[in-house]
Structure formats: structure tokens, C-alpha cells
Amino acid sequence: MSEHGMGASVRRKEDYRFLTGNGHYLDDMVRPRQTFACFVRSPHAHAKIRGIDTSSAASAPGVIGIFTGKDLEADGVGPLICGWGITDKNGEPHKAPAHPALATDEVRHVGDQLAVVIAETLEQARDGAELVSVDYEELPAVVLPKNAMDASSPLVHADVPNNLCYDWELGDKAATEAAFSNAAHVTSIDIVNNRLVPNAIEPRAAIGEYDAGSENLTLYTTSQNPHVARLVLSAFNGIAPEHKLRVIAPDVGGGFGSKIFIYAEETVCLWAARKVRRPVKWTASRSEAFQTDAHGRDHVTHAELAMDADGKFLGLRVNTIANMGAYLSTFATCVPSYLYATLLAGQYTTPAIYCDVQAVFTNTTPVDALRGAGRPEATYVIERLVETAAKETGVAPSELRRRNMVAADAYPYQTPVIMQYDCGNYGASLDEAMRIADHTGFAARKAEAQSRGKLRGIGFSAYIEACGIAPSAAVGSLGAGVGLWEAGQIRFNPTGNVTVFTGSHSHGQGHETTFAQIISERLGVPFENIDVVHGDTDKVMFGMGTYGSRSAAVGGSALVKAADKIIEKGRKIAAHILEASEDDIEFANGNFTVAGTDKAMNIGEVAFAAYVPHNYPEGLEPGLNETAVYDPLNFSFPAGTHICEVEIDPDTGAVEIVNYTAVDDFGTVINPMIVAGQVQGGVAHGVGQALHEGCNYDENGQLITGSFMDYSMPRADNTPSVDIGYTSVPSPSNPLGVKGCGEAGAIAAPAATINAVVDALWDLGVHDIAMPATAHKIWQSIRAAKAAA
Amino acid sequence: MSVSVSMTVNGEAVSGNVEGRTLLVQFIREHLGLTGTHVGCDTSQCGACVVHINGTSKKSCTTLAVQADGADIKTIEGLANGDELHPMQAAFREHHGLQCGFCTPGMVMSAVDLVKENPSPSEQEIRDWLEGNLCRCTGYHNIVKAIKAGAEAMRG
Numbered sequence: 001m002s003e004h005g006m007g008a009s010v011r012r013k014e015d016y017r018f019l020t021g022n023g024h025y026l027d028d029m030v031r032p033r034q035t036f037a038c039f040v041r042s043p044h045a046h047a048k049i050r051g052i053d054t055s056s057a058a059s060a061p062g063v064i065g066i067f068t069g070k071d072l073e074a075d076g077v078g079p080l081i082c083g084w085g086i087t088d089k090n091g092e093p094h095k096a097p098a099h100p101a102l103a104t105d106e107v108r109h110v111g112d113q114l115a116v117v118i119a120e121t122l123e124q125a126r127d128g129a130e131l132v133s134v135d136y137e138e139l140p141a142v143v144l145p146k147n148a149m150d151a152s153s154p155l156v157h158a159d160v161p162n163n164l165c166y167d168w169e170l171g172d173k174a175a176t177e178a179a180f181s182n183a184a185h186v187t188s189i190d191i192v193n194n195r196l197v198p199n200a201i202e203p204r205a206a207i208g209e210y211d212a213g214s215e216n217l218t219l220y221t222t223s224q225n226p227h228v229a230r231l232v233l234s235a236f237n238g239i240a241p242e243h244k245l246r247v248i249a250p251d252v253g254g255g256f257g258s259k260i261f262i263y264a265e266e267t268v269c270l271w272a273a274r275k276v277r278r279p280v281k282w283t284a285s286r287s288e289a290f291q292t293d294a295h296g297r298d299h300v301t302h303a304e305l306a307m308d309a310d311g312k313f314l315g316l317r318v319n320t321i322a323n324m325g326a327y328l329s330t331f332a333t334c335v336p337s338y339l340y341a342t343l344l345a346g347q348y349t350t351p352a353i354y355c356d357v358q359a360v361f362t363n364t365t366p367v368d369a370l371r372g373a374g375r376p377e378a379t380y381v382i383e384r385l386v387e388t389a390a391k392e393t394g395v396a397p398s399e400l401r402r403r404n405m406v407a408a409d410a411y412p413y414q415t416p417v418i419m420q421y422d423c424g425n426y427g428a429s430l431d432e433a434m435r436i437a438d439h440t441g442f443a444a445r446k447a448e449a450q451s452r453g454k455l456r457g458i459g460f461s462a463y464i465e466a467c468g469i470a471p472s473a474a475v476g477s478l479g480a481g482v483g484l485w486e487a488g489q490i491r492f493n494p495t496g497n498v499t500v501f502t503g504s505h506s507h508g509q510g511h512e513t514t515f516a517q518i519i520s521e522r523l524g525v526p527f528e529n530i531d532v533v534h535g536d537t538d539k540v541m542f543g544m545g546t547y548g549s550r551s552a553a554v555g556g557s558a559l560v561k562a563a564d565k566i567i568e569k570g571r572k573i574a575a576h577i578l579e580a581s582e583d584d585i586e587f588a589n590g591n592f593t594v595a596g597t598d599k600a601m602n603i604g605e606v607a608f609a610a611y612v613p614h615n616y617p618e619g620l621e622p623g624l625n626e627t628a629v630y631d632p633l634n635f636s637f638p639a640g641t642h643i644c645e646v647e648i649d650p651d652t653g654a655v656e657i658v659n660y661t662a663v664d665d666f667g668t669v670i671n672p673m674i675v676a677g678q679v680q681g682g683v684a685h686g687v688g689q690a691l692h693e694g695c696n697y698d699e700n701g702q703l704i705t706g707s708f709m710d711y712s713m714p715r716a717d718n719t720p721s722v723d724i725g726y727t728s729v730p731s732p733s734n735p736l737g738v739k740g741c742g743e744a745g746a747i748a749a750p751a752a753t754i755n756a757v758v759d760a761l762w763d764l765g766v767h768d769i770a771m772p773a774t775a776h777k778i779w780q781s782i783r784a785a786k787a788a789a
Numbered sequence: 790m791s792v793s794v795s796m797t798v799n800g801e802a803v804s805g806n807v808e809g810r811t812l813l814v815q816f817i818r819e820h821l822g823l824t825g826t827h828v829g830c831d832t833s834q835c836g837a838c839v840v841h842i843n844g845t846s847k848k849s850c851t852t853l854a855v856q857a858d859g860a861d862i863k864t865i866e867g868l869a870n871g872d873e874l875h876p877m878q879a880a881f882r883e884h885h886g887l888q889c890g891f892c893t894p895g896m897v898m899s900a901v902d903l904v905k906e907n908p909s910p911s912e913q914e915i916r917d918w919l920e921g922n923l924c925r926c927t928g929y930h931n932i933v934k935a936i937k938a939g940a941e942a943m944r945g
């Protein structure tokens with residue numbers, strides 16, 4: 001392994017600028033003559049807009065323009081879209097009610113925007129927005145997903161009966177019913193997957209800019225996928241044709257899914273820039289972020305597991321009500337369907353699975369993909385069920401899992417819910433996690449804790465996820481409106497250094513480092529001579545962006561293909577100059593060598609020859625610059641076992657995570673330091689969901705947890721350190737053998753944590769606890785169980 | 790109504806006209822163009838905006854520019870010695886204590902102040918100190934490791 005090649009913990013290229021305050025985040029940008037936008041937002045969860053009076057705002061100091069939804073309509077700006085079509089149980093398409101960027105007739109959640117004020121300064125824009133007076137007629141709101149379909153519930157959209165976006169199913173219902181009728185034991189659970197607010201620490205922001213000379217528009221935006229934003233803003237919102245629109249996503253301060261989507265604010269800033277003929281800038285306040293960033297999760301689920309007398313899983317039956325919020329965000333529909341139910345086999349050989357999902361509208365912020373997107377929800381269902389089943393049947397949780405795991409030699413393994421797992425070794429991860437967590441020592445630790453009056457519990461989560469998203473034809477057949485390949489380009493400059501362009505987007509993942517490692521390893525170019533460019537539609541050919549732990553598997557693979565093309569061309573050039581046959585040229589460590597001789601050329605010399613083609617193969621194009629597109633063969637399937645050990649103070653209900661072990665199979669690891677960082681961050685996210693985070697609305701749809709004062713984020717003093725191990729089976733589905741690591745922690749941790757909490761409380765009679773398992777909730781559960789005993 | 794303020798920022802005398810409501814972080818970012826100090830919230834919770842005021846870490850989103858009149862301010866841009874990173878910055882890099890980098894300036898400025906108060910902080914002391922600094926990316930594990938190492942390097 002070279003110092004900067006694959007498998008080395010190379011320190012990151014991007015760190016110097018971030019550590020010295022030289023990052024270029026969106027709000028840091030100042031465009032000449034820029035103006036500021038402030039949105040007028042609904043204080044009500046649901047109301048009719050009877051009128052908007054902008055007259056006093058219009059004459060306020062510094063105000064340049066005020067626009068409402070009518071202005072957008074008049075200009076033909078299309079509504080915001082949802083890009084994944086779901087076909088329901090009856091073969092009907094999902095309900096897609098209109099989602100105007102500025103609400104015209106009704107507002108449907110707190111924070112729903114209905115007008116924008118543009119002014120010389122931010123303060124003037126805010127002051128102006130205060131002066132816009134809106135005549136609302138308040139309407140009743142529906143808030144909880146479980147009530148949404150009730151006949152007595154108000155309708156979020158008059159044209160969507162029962163607030164039902166779709167009623168969808170997957171799996172063989174009859175076979176699953178049969179499995180249950182033959183079961184020796186059935187375990188059932190009712191669980192809620194709590195609603196989360198993404199809270200990247202950088203708030204969303206946008207600057208729209210119009211160049212009157214070229215008639216080109218530029219959007220600077222906090223996006224995980226600038227090309228997708230350009231495509232949607234052109235093709236659906238109709239703001240400018242693609243070739244007249246440039247989208248730039250500079251340094252982005254975390255995304256976690258929330259910056260995938262094409263939101264109202266960037267759409268409006270871009271459109272308004274042409275209206276006011278000046279750059280228009282908007283940066284979300286944290287309060288706006290709470291109200292308008294697409295939230296995550298929010299499922300209500302009933303699940304049942306059928307087993308035979310030996311504890312073999314026979315069937316799994318799952319019903320989920322998934323909250324879509326007030327409108328469909330960009331990819332909302334696929335999250336509780338194809339990103340969820342397709343993973344319900346987990347690591348197990350359950351032969352019959354049936355899942356149906358009712359996706360419903362409520363008067364809350366739209367819900368969409370958040371770190372893991374559907375897969376954390378699936379893992380939570382399976383791993384809570386399995387743990388509960390183990391408790392009920394008296395089989396050790398590890399043993400019950402082992403009995404049902406897909407065997408290491410059973411790949412490719414076809415699950416009953418679409419996915420075909422390409423490789424894995426789940427037992428190995430379980431063993432390794434138990435070893436690192438010192439599972440055998442747990443009984444003694446529990447006894448010791450008991451002697452101090454503390455309750456100890458241990459919980460497992462054997463998760464699987466589908467990453468490397470995704471084979472385009474496969475997702476197309478499931479309703480995706482886009483292909484999910486990735487593009488990469490390797491450009492040698494004449495002096496031998498390299499500029500790499502990728503359609504992936506880094507917002508913390510460190511692609512400038514890992515992608516340079518891939519190129520350094522493949523082409524033998526010194527790491528410091530490689531620069532990675534991303535996030536600009538004018539520089540990068542195209543790209544689908546970064547989410548679903550896809551960048552290394554798909555974006556990295558595109559670069560491998562481009563590197564192969566570079567070597568092929570370089571071989572021709574070297575053969576010519578070294579006066580050898582092409583077949584005799586070997587390439588290794590950056591050198592083209594005539595086999596069996598010491599005649600060689602470095603790839604830098606080849607690049608120079610390609611740009612100064614004086615002595616050059618006839619008919620070969622000058623230059624050394626190759627582009628490749630990679631469309632994956634299959635998803636990749638990272639999997640592993642996480643073990644959480646907690647100690648609970650029964651007098652206060654306070655939980656301390658005393659050990660957290662993560663053993664993951666991510667296939668080939670490019671940079672172990674970065675991968676460990678992704679696991680730690682993911683686990684913090686998952687532990688946050690399990691113990692702290694929960695987004696709540698009151699019965700009128702007011703957001704109760706609308707700031708960091710009310711919404712409990714994982715903090716340094718309540719987040720565990722993580723013991724990390726790997727069991728790597730390289731993925732056969734991409735040339736790097738990678739699987740993806742960005743979401744695993746958030747997928748595995750909630751179940752591991754709650755299983756540990758429930759284990760600690762089981763003997764007291766507490767058999768379930770809803771997330772977030774706060775001290776208060778635990779204390780109440782203990783009291784209730786004692787009262788019932 | 791505009792008020793004039795002067796202060797020292799990263800060793801340079803600066804002055805400007807601000808409104809009474811202008812926050813120190815706005816003065817630093819918008820008037821001085823020093824955009825390394827970030828804004829992550831509006832309730833004084835996230836710590837992305839931490840700078841040193843007269844040698845002590847403070848949230849610049851919760852300080853008015855006029856309150857800092859006459860003060861000695863240090864921001865993340867003033868921490869390194871030329872091209873040479875401050876030991877705390879170097880430790881964050883070495884221990885991968887940052888991912889997206891947005892919380893990082895505040896984290897580093899907080900950490901430097903912690904070490905001034907407590908040259909040899911334990912893991913628990915570091916975690917407690919960071920109570921006012923949020924990071925969504927790292928899970929804090931590597932930030933804690935980095936601060937421990939940075940403290941050691943600062944002790945020399």
C-alpha cells in the first residue's frame with residue numbers, strides 16, 4: 001500500500017481551508033450589487049389566503065420587489081415536483097397535489113411561504129416582510145399520520161380524498177398469510193419511527209444571478225446534486241433552459257439528504273434575479289430550517305414475525321403509515337416504499353414477506369430522505385421484532401439472528417422483496433462485534449452495575465442497507481424519473497498534473513481526498529498533483545450527486561473507468577515513442593515500460609507528449625483527457641452488526657451509553673480514517689434519534705420543537721465514542737469493490753440503542769419504549785411497570 | 790441610526806459604522822469580510838460563531854458589535870502563524886476532527902480557550918466544555934481526540 005493510495009488514512013486535502021476559515025460556503029459569497037430576499041411564511045398550519053396586501057411593504061425603505069405566487073404563475077413558473085412515481089395497489093399513480101413555490105390559495109404547514117420581499121439589505125428585506133399583511137382564514141389541521149385517513153380529519157388538499165397519497169404493497173400476501181397460519185410463535189410490535197429534523201449545521205442558502213448580456217442565469221445553492229437541480233429547474237419549473245442555467249454548489253456544510261431536494265427558496269431566488277436584474281440572496285435562519293428543510297422518518301408501523309418451533313423465521317407482515325407532510329418533496333414517495341420495504345428481509349432468510357404502506361398528507365413540513373432514508377426505518381422494524389422475538393422465546397438474541405442469517409455461501413441471494421444481495425458474511429460481523437464488545441463479559445458487568453443500583457442492558461442491530469444507488473434501468477422500472485449513473489473525467493494537464501471532475505458532490509465526505517487516492521493508486525500520479533473539482537454544472541459534464549452512500553461505488557467507479565481509458569491511450573503514445581508494440585507496453589506505478597526492458601516513460605511524460613504531439617502516433621487525437629460514465633450493475637449491500645450497551649439510573653431514567661461497537665462490511669475501504677469518521681457521525685445521528693431527537697407538533701400543527709432550544713441534538717456530552725471493526729467482503733458489483741459507509745451508523749444505531757434500553761428494563765416489565773427514549777420517558781415507563789406489577 | 794465602532798481584529802485596528810442591532814458576527818463577516826466565523830442558529834446554541842473577545846471564547850452571534858467596541862478580537866483567520874497551523878488546528882486535521890468544516894472554526898476557537906483554562910483536559914472535561922458547540926457530522930468522537938492531542942501539543 002502506498003502512502004497515498006487505496007487503504008491509506010491520508011489526511012484530507014480540504015482540511016487546510018476549513019481549518020483556517022478559508023472555506024467557501026454559500027453565505028460567505030458576496031455578489032456585486034446583490035440584494036436580499038426574505039420570505040413571508042404562514043404562522044398557521046392550515047389556512048385559506050383571502051388576500052395579501054403588499055402596499056405598505058412596497059414603500060418601505062430599500063424594498064426593490066415583492067412577489068407572490070400569482071407572479072410566478074403569470075411567468076409560467078411550474079410547481080415544485082416529486083420525481084419518483086409510485087403505482088398503488090390498484091394500479092393507480094400516487095396523488096400529486098400541486099406544490100407551488102409560493103402558496104396561492106392555501107397555506108398548508110407552519111412556515112409555508114407565500115410571498116418574497118427583496119431589498120437592498122437583509123434588515124430591510126426582513127422589515128419589509130413584516131409589513132406584508134396577509135388575510136388568513138384559519139382551517140382545521142391534521143397533524144398525526146395515524147389520524148390522517150380518518151373520515152373526520154380535515155383534508156390537506158381538497159383533491160386528495162382521505163389524505164391518502166398512495167396505498168402501496170410489496171411482497172406475496174398469500175404466501176405470507178400461509179406462513180403465519182403455520183407458525184409456532186408470532187411476535188408483534190407497534191412502533192413509531194420518530195420524525196427528525198435534519199439540521200445540517202450550515203443552513204440552506206441560495207443566490208440567483210442573471211447576466212443580461214448573455215441572458216444566462218446562475219444559481220449558487222447548498223445542494224448535494226447541482227446537476228439534478230439544474231435539470232429540475234429547467235425541465236419542470238421552466239426557469240431557464242439547461243444550457244442557459246449554471247448551478248454551483250460550493251463548499252456545503254453538511255447535507256444528510258436535506259440538500260438533495262429542489263426547494264421553493266432557490267427556485268424563487270433564481271427566478272427573481274431576472275425580475276430585479278440583480279443577484280438575489282437568501283440564507284435560512286435556523287428557525288426557517290426547522291420549518292422548511294424536509295424532515296425525515298415519521299412512520300407508524302405494526303409488524304409481525306412468524307416463526308417455527310426452532311425459531312426459524314417463516315414470514316414477516318408489516319403495515320406502515322408514512323407521513324409525507326403537506327406536500328411531496330422531491331423524492332418523498334420512494335422513501336417509505338422502494339427504499340424501505342425492499343430491505344425488510346434484513347440479513348435473514350425469511351421466505352415470505354408482505355408489506356403495505358399508506359403514505360398520507362398532514363399539515364406538517366414535507367418529509368423526505370434523511371441519512372439512511374427508508375433503510376433505518378426497515379432496520380428498526382426488523383431488529384426490534386427479532387430482539388422481541390428472542391426475549392419472548394427465550395433464545396439468545398445473537399443465536400436467533402444466527403439461525404436465520406443468509407449463509408456466507410448463499411450469494412447471490414434473492415430476497416422475496418426485489419433485492420438480490422450480491423455478497424456478504426453476516427455471521428462474521430456478528431462474531432466480530434461480540435468479540436469487540438466483550439459480550440461474554442456482559443453478565444458480570446450487569447451484576448456489577450446492579451450492585452451499584454444501576455440497570456445494564458445490551459442490544460444488537462444486525463442491519464443491511466442498499467447503497468451504490470443505483471442501476472438506472474432497475475430504478476426506472478420502479479418509478480424513478482432519473483437515471484442513477486455517475487460521470488467522471490480525468491484531465492491530465494500538459495505538465496503532468498491532473499484535474500479530476502466528478503458528478504459526485506462532497507459536503508463533508510472528503511472526496512477531494514479519497515477520489516485523489518483512487519487516481520493516485522490507479523495512475524501512479526503523486527497525490528499532491530491531483531485536484532478534484534465538483535459542484536459546478538459548467539465544469540462537470542453531468543452528475544447525479546451524492547446521497548444514498550453512492551459516491552465511491554458509482555462516482556469512484558466512473559473515475560476508474562476513465563483511468564482505464566487514460567491508460568489505454570497512454571499505452572499507444574508510449575508504444576510509439578518507445579518504438580515498441582502496444583502489446584508489449586506494461587503499465588504500473590505511473591510508468592509505461594516495454595516488457596522485459598528498462599525502456600520506460602512516466603505518465604507525466606506521456607501527458608506532455610500528448611499535448612505537444614511532435615513525435616506521436618498517426619491518427620491519434622492529441623491531449624490526455626478522458627470521460628467515463630458508470631451505471632452500476634447492482635446496488636451494493638453494506639451490512640454489519642452494531643452492539644450498544646447502556647446503563648440506566650432507575651431513579652432518574654437517565655441513560656448512559658457505556659459501550660458502542662460497530663462492525664461493518666463496507667467492502668474495500670479507500671481511507672480508513674474517513675470511513676471511521678462516517679461511522680462515528682452516523683452512529684451519533686442514530687443514537688440521537690433513539691435517545692434525544694424528536695420533532696413534535698401540537699394538535700393545531702404548531703411546531704413545538706422549532707429551535708435548538710427545544711429540539712434536542714446529540715451533543716458532545718451525550719454522544720458515545722464508538723469501537724469500530726470491519727469484516728470486508730469486496731462488492732462484486734463495482735470495480736472498486738466498495739459498498740458505501742455514510743449511512744450505516746444512522747441505520748444501525750436506533751435499533752441497537754433501543755434494544756439495549758429495553759434489555760435493561762425487560763425484567764421490570766418494560767417491553768418497549770418509544771423513541772426518543774428520554775430520561776423522562778424511561779422514568780415514566782419504570783413507574784408504570786412497577787404500578788402494574 | 791448608525792454608530793461607529795473600532796476594535797482590534799486579528800491584530801489589526803479596524804473600525805466601521807454599524808446599526809445598534811448589528812451583531813458582532815455580522816460586523817466580522819459582512820463589514821470585515823472575514824467569513825471563517827459562521828452562523829448556524831438564531832438561539833445561541835450551535836457555537837459555529839465562536840471567536841475570542843479579549844482572549845476568551847464568546848459567541849459572536851450573541852454579542853452586539855457595539856459591545857465589542859474597543860475589544861481585542863481573534864477569529865479563526867488569526868489563529869495560524871502564517872502558513873503554519875496552530876497546534877489545535879493541526880490536531881483537528883491529524884485526527885479527522887472535521888468533515889463538512891462548518892462547525893470547525895467555532896470548535897477550534899472553543900478548544901483553544903478550553904486549553905487556556907485547563908491545559909490538560911480529560912475526555913469528560915472536553916465533552917462538557919463543548920456543550921455549546923454542535924456538530925452534525927463527526928459524532929464528536931474525533932473532535933474530542935483532536936482536542937486532547939491539541940492540548941498536549943499546546944503544552945509543548
Ligand code: FES
Nearest residue numbers: 829834835836850
Ligand atoms: S450562530 Fe449558533 S451560537 Fe452563534
Ligand code: FES
Nearest residue numbers: 888889892924926
Ligand atoms: S464537521 Fe460538519 S458540522 Fe461539524
